[in-house]
Amino acid sequence: MTGTALAAAPRPTGTAASLGRALRTRRPLVCGVLNVTPDSFSDGGRFRSFDRALERGLTLAAEGADLIDVGGESTRPGARPPTLAEELDRVVPVVEALAGRVAVPLSVDTSRPEVMGAAVAAGAGMVNDVRALQRPGALAAAAELGVPVCLMHMQRSPETMQEDPRYRDVVGEVRAFLAGRLRDCLEAGIPPEHLLVDPGFGFGKTLAHNLALLRSLDALTGLGVPVMVGLSRKSLLGQLTGRGVADRLPGSLAAAAVAVQRGATVLRVHDVAATRDVLAVLDAVGSVT
Numbered sequence: 001m002t003g004t005a006l007a008a009a010p011r012p013t014g015t016a017a018s019l020g021r022a023l024r025t026r027r028p029l030v031c032g033v034l035n036v037t038p039d040s041f042s043d044g045g046r047f048r049s050f051d052r053a054l055e056r057g058l059t060l061a062a063e064g065a066d067l068i069d070v071g072g073e074s075t076r077p078g079a080r081p082p083t084l085a086e087e088l089d090r091v092v093p094v095v096e097a098l099a100g101r102v103a104v105p106l107s108v109d110t111s112r113p114e115v116m117g118a119a120v121a122a123g124a125g126m127v128n129d130v131r132a133l134q135r136p137g138a139l140a141a142a143a144e145l146g147v148p149v150c151l152m153h154m155q156r157s158p159e160t161m162q163e164d165p166r167y168r169d170v171v172g173e174v175r176a177f178l179a180g181r182l183r184d185c186l187e188a189g190i191p192p193e194h195l196l197v198d199p200g201f202g203f204g205k206t207l208a209h210n211l212a213l214l215r216s217l218d219a220l221t222g223l224g225v226p227v228m229v230g231l232s233r234k235s236l237l238g239q240l241t242g243r244g245v246a247d248r249l250p251g252s253l254a255a256a257a258v259a260v261q262r263g264a265t266v267l268r269v270h271d272v273a274a275t276r277d278v279l280a281v282l283d284a285v286g287s288v289t
């Protein structure tokens, strides 16, 4: 593969159909992370967090994101989950505003069927669910919406997932879980070309578990659908480098490069422009598999 091939790869525009096409090329895509969380400092409250999220989304688009993942639930270990009304209030206005302003497809990071429906109605073209559509009604909702879906592996729940995670065979267990969810999605009528899987780095995993999954990412590409990875700024990089979250860009870029060389198709990242540079270099030397 050459630099020309990357430049010539179809760039997704704002629809689920074109996102599906871009995914089928298996060229690596960069997904920008857009967290819409309440502003704890200002009593501007939800209006200020809306403004900040919109601005951040426009920046991610300008940096060349192929996809922007909008999420209103912090899955930080131990975080209090938002109510349904809070999550809708955070996510839907941002999706609606961005959909009207950028050509980049939007994904909604949620486990709630109501949020999936409202976000797709507001212009989102994909669902990213860290609970892999296991909440009641989520599988049926996603099937009905007809958009691509990313199924992520998590052991237990965000509240408890980092309390002594254990596996007999982490790669085998994550692969078997995702294979089972893929089967359920196909049975529910989601077409295979709309499905992605993600090992869920940091979600109920120790450093050793995360490294085993990254090393053996080919076990997941073997499932036959694109693999998404979220490694950007995660604590495994802090464990490896000793750095705080603000200083993890070099580690994040190294991890992204490894993931692409091991077959990842979607990189979920905070630093879109820097990640695009990594892809340009890998592609030029034929390291995009």
Ligand code: 7PM
Pocket: 033, 074, 075, 076, 077, 109, 128, 129, 130, 150, 152, 198, 200, 201, 228, 229, 230, 231, 232, 234, 268
């Ligand atoms: C606090 C801790 C806030 C962790 C946010 C996070 C993934 C995801 C997230 C991922 C997919 C983050 C995570 N991570 N969706 N959502 N894969 N598919 O670091 O790895 O962004 S939230």
